[in-house]
Amino acid sequence: MDLSGDLSVGERIRVLRESRGMSRPVLAQLCGRGSDWLKKIETGERELRSHTLLLQLAAALQVHDLSVITGADSGPAAAVPLGRLNHPTMPDIWAAVMQRTLAPPAAGPADPAILQGRVDQTWNLWHTSSHNRTEVGAVLPALIRDAEAAVRSLDGVQRRAALVALSDVYRLTGQATAYVAPAELAWVVADRALSAAQDADQPAAIAAAAWNMGNILRETAYPEEALRVVTEAADLIRPHLDADSTPDDWRGIYGALQLHAAVTAAREGRDGDAWRYWGKGDQVAKSLPAGYVHASTVFGRANVDFHAVSVATDLKKSAKALGLADDIDPDIMPSVERQARLWVEVARGHLQRGDRTAALHVMQKAHEIGAETVAYTPSARHVAADLWRSAPRAMRKEASALAEAVGVATA
Template identity: 85%
Template sequence: MDLTGNLSVGERIRVLRESRGMSRPTLAQLCGRGPDWLKKIETGERELRSHTLLLRLGAALQVRDLSVITGSDTGPAATVPTGRLNHPSMPDIWSAVMQRTLTPHAAGPADPAILQGRVDQTWNLWHSSKHNRTEVGAVLPALIRDAEAAVRALDGDARRAALVALSDVYRLTGQATAYVAPAELAWVVADRALSAAQDADQPAAIAAAAWNMGNILRETSYPEEALRVVTEAADLLRPHLDTAPDDWRGVYGALQLHAAVTAAREAREGDAWRYWKKGDQIAKSLPANYVHPSTVFGRANVDFHEISVATDLHQARKAIGLADDVDPTVMPSVERQSRLWVEVARGHLQRGERTAALKVMQMAYEIGSETVSYTPSARTVAAELWRTAPRAMRGEASTLAAAVGITTG
């Protein structure tokens, strides 16, 4: 293994990978990404900016310090932690998902209406709690088992209603375990959500599950597949929009915002704004105070996504200007409020405004500590601030990094 000379980051990754006898698909999978993504990194076609992905590569390649990959020994040490992000709720959720029983529920099937009510309450908890992963994770295992039991025991319309509830449960499971679940569980959960919705033959449930599947595809570097899934789901709902309930249009709008962010991350500016405008039009057709119960689509979320799209397109000045006109308190979701400030912090970093970025990130953490701690983009911002904050702000940057769980020694 020869890492001497003026090698790029991508070249160093390739040398390390080959020295360990690893194929490109294998290393990409260990990082939760696709082989095309890794190929672009290794060939220099794509820049590796994410600190989180650097840590994943370091763990997969079994290096102790990121300088082996980056080629830089300036700045603080960057020790590579072993393993992925962990959350104490994962073992019980894993058991409920991956070890589901095929025998009937001892207490009999749950009433579908009561089951759906429990699911709706848990979605509300997800959006309202500062510690949403912990609190939702505590109730998910029983909810998964009860929903599975209801589907197995019921038939007819009651079974279809239970299938919709089961799809909702698995969508929520995907949200609550994002970035901490093993890849196999993430894919199982997304597939079960979509399969249950299709078995129920309910277009809005299918579309919502497709929105969830699109999240998985996008986060594992399959943007084209993500766009295909959400646009097909939108096509499924479109014939119903004139007479559909508000929540059906809410899902349709959420699909447009999903497509907008996906396109923006691929630098497809025209497509990104076109999808965003479709979402904006749907929001205008709904009551001013409407909020979808799970995707939180509504006026505020459309405005939040406008900032996200601008940030992903590296239009930082526009993003920060838009943020000046947004009232985050109208958004009922703590999780979305926290993520909004992460996006604003990203915009400040793009402009080199590290002090402003740090203050905004502190706000994001105060609003939703677990959102910041378990979201890769937020952790990337916190890590960047820890490494590059002005001297006067280093103490605060270190405190934030430690709170988020960034390895600093």
């Protein structure tokens, strides 16, 4: 790359983009802008003044220091938060989490019930939107700041309620930034969710935060620690489940912890443990009312059945996984994200059996249902890349189109 000092900001962006083999439409889309906007930036017809857009461009181009784009060679380096993948909402979420203010809130005390209602609505958006990362990511920064302010301005019972809402916000942040958050942010978010729940002294909130922490541990190659966290959380909440007055959601999060443990064990090849944990989750689902769904983890009858497919696939029992999938009606799952992930698991099962035509058809369906779930889930991207490399000749055009849509490099 030639990034000599006399290049303009736009010229630097063009050189960086071309050196990474990115088309103008792809880079513009990552910043939530159109191709014509980026063309004007690159040609100097339009000046780039927004710091947020600079961060988004830098993250998309995998540039660690803004000076590479701006050309400024004096002063401290302006670090850019980078995750394994790129998403344009990441800089604003990073700022909300990592630049937490210690000053007292300017406004009066918040109503924790209203705050919890906003959080619940955002969880619902996460599960119902095919572009959930973009839509949820757009509202998270304000929600994080408002939840933090509520905790600082309240006391007593109301503060405990606000802490539960804050824990939920950070759990949702962990979900929405999975694979796109820098490692340090992922750990901060998971720890804050658990700390807020513990400060609230609410067992179900602690269990839900542990479920979230388990996700981080499992995805960062700490499976034993992930199992320890979720089983300890299950042990914490288990004594509360025998009382008739125990809310259904306490049983729901207990079941979600069992499914989490099942998948973790399956990924480690522990067949017996995986199905034992899944069986516990199955029993919980049977004890809950028909049609019950946990708001954030979507634990319920459908999710238990979906997890059976995941467990079988992770254990490389493709025939069993596909047989289980044949008996599932995906439409009964209220979460678009989980529907898309089911089809990804089915595609993995077909690939394990060498049926690439079926895998491509199923992946196209997964992408149609949840475009961002597929684009930002590593297992789905691996399937798309595999299909692009080795699809049957008659299917190569479709495989290339899928890979391009998912954002897998095809050049």
